[in-house]
Amino acid sequence: MTKLLGDLEPVYVVGAGWHRYQRLSQVGYVDLGLTAVRGALDDAGLAWGDVDESFIGTGHLGMAVGRPMLKHLGALGKPLVHVENASASGSAAFRLGCVHVAAGISDVALVLGVDKPRSIYRAPTGTHGLADDAIVPFTHFSLLSGAYTAASGVTDEDLAQIAVKNHRNGSLNPNAHRQQERTLEEVLGGRRTAGSLTSLQCCPVGEGAAAVIVASAGAIARLGIDPAKAIRVASSATVTETTTSSDQEVTREVIARALHEAQTPPSEVDVFELHDAFTIEEAQYVEASGIAPPGKYVPMLKEGAFDIGGQCAVSTSGGLLAMGHPIGPTGVGQIGEIALQLRGSAGPRQHPGARVGLAHMVGLGAVGYAHVLRKD
Amino acid sequence: MTSIVDLDAEPPRLRGGTCRVCGLVFFPFQTYGCEQCGAYGDALQPSPLKGHGTVRATTVVHRHADPRRPAPFSVVQVDLDEGPMVRGVVAEGVELEVGASAQLVKVADAGDDELLAVRFTAPPKES
Numbered sequence: 001m002t003k004l005l006g007d008l009e010p011v012y013v014v015g016a017g018w019h020r021y022q023r024l025s026q027v028g029y030v031d032l033g034l035t036a037v038r039g040a041l042d043d044a045g046l047a048w049g050d051v052d053e054s055f056i057g058t059g060h061l062g063m064a065v066g067r068p069m070l071k072h073l074g075a076l077g078k079p080l081v082h083v084e085n086a087s088a089s090g091s092a093a094f095r096l097g098c099v100h101v102a103a104g105i106s107d108v109a110l111v112l113g114v115d116k117p118r119s120i121y122r123a124p125t126g127t128h129g130l131a132d133d134a135i136v137p138f139t140h141f142s143l144l145s146g147a148y149t150a151a152s153g154v155t156d157e158d159l160a161q162i163a164v165k166n167h168r169n170g171s172l173n174p175n176a177h178r179q180q181e182r183t184l185e186e187v188l189g190g191r192r193t194a195g196s197l198t199s200l201q202c203c204p205v206g207e208g209a210a211a212v213i214v215a216s217a218g219a220i221a222r223l224g225i226d227p228a229k230a231i232r233v234a235s236s237a238t239v240t241e242t243t244t245s246s247d248q249e250v251t252r253e254v255i256a257r258a259l260h261e262a263q264t265p266p267s268e269v270d271v272f273e274l275h276d277a278f279t280i281e282e283a284q285y286v287e288a289s290g291i292a293p294p295g296k297y298v299p300m301l302k303e304g305a306f307d308i309g310g311q312c313a314v315s316t317s318g319g320l321l322a323m324g325h326p327i328g329p330t331g332v333g334q335i336g337e338i339a340l341q342l343r344g345s346a347g348p349r350q351h352p353g354a355r356v357g358l359a360h361m362v363g364l365g366a367v368g369y370a371h372v373l374r375k376d
Numbered sequence: 377m378t379s380i381v382d383l384d385a386e387p388p389r390l391r392g393g394t395c396r397v398c399g400l401v402f403f404p405f406q407t408y409g410c411e412q413c414g415a416y417g418d419a420l421q422p423s424p425l426k427g428h429g430t431v432r433a434t435t436v437v438h439r440h441a442d443p444r445r446p447a448p449f450s451v452v453q454v455d456l457d458e459g460p461m462v463r464g465v466v467a468e469g470v471e472l473e474v475g476a477s478a479q480l481v482k483v484a485d486a487g488d489d490e491l492l493a494v495r496f497t498a499p500p501k502e503s
């Protein structure tokens with residue numbers, strides 16, 4: 001019989017840290033990563049020697065980049081592994097860290113996402129489509145966007161409001177790549193990429209790092225971690241695309257599994273960080289999650305349901321659209337943001353009374369990840 | 377790259393395949409294994425596709441880095457009559473709306489790059 005995370009020992013997020021997401025710069029990945037790890041250790045009140053094992057999510061950096069970075073915290077001979085799962089690399093690393101702690105293999109694990117952008121290498125499969133070179137990600141999502149707006153009567157202005165909301169949230173986040181509020185006119189007036197998508201409706205892919213520390217209940221007691229900082233990881237789910245499913249079906253399936261495992265109805269989710277690499281995705285995934293009924297995302301958005309302080313705050317961090325999408329860090333940073341929200345430590349971005357958070361990523365493939373976090 | 381379009385046919389045909397075990401029709405042809413049932417090798421047989429289908433989604437690309445495909449151009453997602461979904465570029469000056477029929481045609485002699493030679497267009501009106 002296979003097991004779910006919830007069948008194992010409880011596991012908690014006890015610390016979070018970042019290096020700001022930003023445009024490609026001269027800062028080396030070692031500096032990016034160490035900044036995030038030291039931030040997470042400080043947040044948890046732990047020393048590097050307390051960490052048993054490290055999981056490093058990265059999409060762009062290449063082979064074996066972890067030890068030349070982490071040795072500067074002290075080369076203590078402890079296990080580390082690199083995790084690559086495209087945009088979901090950080091989410092995949094987080095799941096593995098949680099599973100190892102919940103299974104008792106480690107007591108305390110570091111999950112680090114770190115990346116600097118570069119051109120992507122993928123070995124050829126030996127097969128190809130008719131026009132793979134013409135369908136870049138924004139074109140893929142614009143094709144989905146057109147199908148959604150045609151079916152639902154939603155306008156281009158409606159979808160652009162998603163970027164307005166997420167840039168507003170990002171302006172409150174010192175770790176966000178884009179920290180400037182944007183008006184609807186600015187979003188709509190930007191350079192068009194494909195269809196009605198404009199540049200501010202496409203996420204920035206820059207550099208950065210995010211780290212979280214996960215720990216068992218035993219470690220929290222033994223190491224004297226502040227219990228008020230401990231946020232339970234209530235579930236972890238992952239699926240891959242089938243012959244016929246698309247990003248939206250992958251999302252529907254993986255979120256349904258995570259909510260079911262956490263015994264949480266969609267209506268109980270207070271904060272939701274999702275894979276909004278393009279505006280259309282937020283509309284589709286909030287509906288796929290069940291938090292909005294089919295076709296109701298846009299009317300609810302206009303009523304403020306997804307604002308900080310609304311029914312369910314979506315992408316309080318700014319989301320991929322404003323917080324940014326440096327690949328490896330993205331999924332880890334979502335977990336950190338939700339942990340801050342559930343602790344009540346998110347400062348000007350705080351969603352009042354947040355107790356349940358949902359994190360979601362889709363990686364090329366497509367692979368889907370979802371985690372539910374809960375303040376006990 | 378392996379050829380996936382038969383440019384000698386008029387209109388060009390797509391080099392698809394059929395799984396003899398489960399019947400799945402797929403594109404492009406390969407013998408690695410069937411996505412639906414896992415059968416491989418000789419269980420997968422070449423099966424030419426007519427390149428005709430129904431448009432499911434369309435968009436205009438305003439920016440594109442590859443100079444061999446100068447923007448703007450349109451792309452479509454087409455459900456082929458035989459079953460597989462394909463995505464391709466639309467012939468210049470042609471508008472294909474969701475729900476319309478589409479036909480793959482040869483529009484240019486693009487040397488040894490067959491993918492630059494084919495586009496989707498509206499099929500000739502039936503009389």
Ligand SMILES: [Zn+2]
Nearest residue numbers: 395398410413
């Ligand atoms: Zn088959």
